[in-house]
Amino acid sequence: MNNIYDTANKLEQELRETEAYSDLKVAFSTVKADSEANEVFQKFQEVQMKLQQKQMSGEEILEEEINEAQEMALKSGENNLIKDLMDAEQKLSTLVDDLNRIIMKPVQDIYQG
Structure with a gap:
């Protein structure tokens, strides 16, 4: 029988070939190569990270922080390079979600059956 970690490592390698x-790799490189897009993207990531950290620690998120996040999301969405990156992220995320559903099927079967 195969070691489950060997299977996981093979899956990781196959994921890199999808x-x-x-598409994500190319889109990210394209954003990084464009100074304006990269600056907007970095700022957007900083705002997202700050909000996630506050949320995880149970801190209140202020209205001005929400407004800043919405403003950065709009600004990011207006940049075609960042939009392409986010589309590529979503495509990869969907693939990973599908894989997770398949992997978790035995556990789901236990609770449903």
Whole structure:
């Protein structure tokens, strides 16, 4: 019987060979190569991270922080390079979600059956 970690490592390598992964890699490189897009994207990530950290620690998120996040989301959505990156992220995320559903099927069967 195969070691489950060997299977996971093979899955990781196969994921790197998917179109979704390749598209994400190209989109990220394109954003990084464009100074304006990269600056907007970095700021957007900083705002998201700050909000996630506050949420995880149970801190209140202020209205001005929500407004800042919405403003950065709009600004990011207006940049076609960042929009393409987010589309590529979503495509890869869908693939990973599908894989997770398959992997978790035995556990789901226990609770449903």
